[in-house]
Amino acid sequence: QSVLTQPPSVSGAPGQRVTISCTGSSSNIGAGYGVHWYQQLPGTAPKLLIYDDNNRPSGVPDRFSASNSGTSASLAITGLQAEDEADFYCQSYDTSLSGWVFGGGTKLTVL
């Protein structure tokens, strides 16, 4: 059972927009330490996609964006492409656990 809750899967057709939710609590997302998102392509290591709520590292397309409100966050992907098919994880720091926590991951399927 992950501390941050994500839907196991989402799907969308090429060109569409999808969102992935991440629900936490006052000891993590609600504590204000920032939410980060990672993309893990099949058979590879995770890659930082969004940091500190809604900032993109260099090289990440602006089709990826994120937001958060209270104890929840969400990742939005617009203009879906086949190459976006991957697992996505949210992450935050948890003050009760004194460490970092991840969501259980969401598998994105591009139909």
Add this chain to the structure above:
Amino acid sequence: QVQLVQSGAEVKKPGASVKVSCRASGYTLSNYYMHWVRQAPGQGLEWMGIINPNGGSTTYARQFQGRVTMTRDTATGTGYVELSSLRSEDTAIYYCARSPLSSGWFALVGFDLWGQGTLVTVSS
């Protein structure tokens, strides 16, 4: 180029220990915290702990305390994680990842670089 290079796959018997290494290439180890994260087959990511390369202080996730040790060798730019009393549930890919010291203890810019992963298999 800037990368984290991990050691090769390991096969261990239950009750044994394993030590995985992670070498920083193209950047200075002392400017970044090193984290260890593992991923069991078909499962999600699980944070194991963090080491400050300056001084070597560590914080471990509660579920690993007593079984995990993280160290670093600043001369070679290499971090290590050792897990003892291995059981089948420890079968996983172990990743090292970094976060900048400049972003503070709470890794406000996330884990911006990951190693390629090391598969550890625990089997009798």
